[in-house]
Amino acid sequence: CYYAIDVTVQCTLDGQFVVVVSENVTLPPLDLGSIQLDSSSPSCSPVTSLSSFVMYQFPVSACGSTVQVSGGNVTYQNTMSAAITVSSGPEDSITRDSVYKMFFQCTYSGSQDVQVEAEVYTVAPPLPVVEQGPFDLELVIATGIITGFNALSFPCPDPSYTSYYVDADYPVTKMLRDPVAVEVHIMNRTDPNLVLTLGGCWVTPGPSASSQPQWSLLVNGCPNTGDNYLTSLVTVDRFVFELFAFVDPVAQQALAEKILIYCVAAACYPSATDPCTRSCPARSE
Structure with missing residues (x-):
């Protein structure tokens, strides 16, 4: 289910990632059509795409996920990012899209779900070319x-x-x-x-x-x-x-x-x- 929050990450008992991302996760609203996982495989496309959110569901070992084993725990992690649209003019290039990148992971111990972590890294916008300052x-x-x-x-x-x-x-x-x-x-x-x-x-x-x-x-x-x-x-x-x-x-x-x-x-x-x-x-x- 989608509960209208910005990001939902779930790890299922049968070894599936379930990731739901809302357009409201960034300002201006995120271009949901530009979201992609590390893998470009067709099987890594969203299973649900609406105007306000998209949902991905895929095996934890698929879509470019990496795996780490430590102390009997197995951690699967992946990265989701959104591309920006660049407009080029006669002088410079601009974009009006937000920069978005999310790192998420699932850690399994035996057959039981354990801690689920999701971290969102928002890249700061570049400094303006011209800004006020003393001289x-x-x-x-x-x-x-x-x-x-x-x-x-x-x-x-x-x-x-x-x-x-x-x-x-x-x-x-x-x-x-x-x-x-x-x-x-x-x-x-x-x-x-x-x-x-x-x-x-x-x-x-x-x-x-x-x-x-x-x-x-x-x-x-x-x-x-x-x-x-x-x-x-x-x-x-x-x-x-x-x-x-x-x-x-x-x-x-x-x-x-x-x-x-x-x-x-x-x-x-x-x-x-x-x-x-x-x-x-x-x-x-």
Whole structure:
């Protein structure tokens, strides 16, 4: 008889396994048609198949069962599992089926039934490809000297980002039109596949990112076309600009002030539809 519980395992005196499995044993409901025993023999098919449960009945030594003898006891054991249906798309493959595996056994002593054990092993679902997690962003300035730098050249000569100014070096003193090699990178990340992309980057002499006046270096990740000395993109997270000074709007004279660099950045996960790269308009002299 079936008593509407998730799994029923019985061992009969005449040496038969009786196993009943309900669709409610997993969430989402188990695809009962995908259940199979270790053996693929036709005799190992269910004896009863309904929409809500299936029942198997077979000799304890059949259908791929294994046997162990210990201390006068004979134990027969078998494994039942359910296959999953995989849907493949242009990018990846998915499944909406539960993973199910059940180990069951019968132990006999002489002609008497003894302890019946049934263990269900549910495989944990895989970790999501993308998940929330903390990381830090750091903006640094490279100390390398760029030879033959020309803001109109493309691509920009690599300024050899091999060494960087440290905290004790700031504020860094440079002359007008000196190249300033900037890098923004991700720190303390747990996912090595993340790619950083820059949005806007700007300079202001004020103590905060919203201070005025401001001058844009990058707009939506591309050089500010309103600058006669275009910023040069080295990679998606590196760029070089030529140092400038803000001008007093009344006296029309250069201001000798410290300037601070700010950037808006995002962490991007590359995919077939989004390679995390940006196409900027071609430069013109």
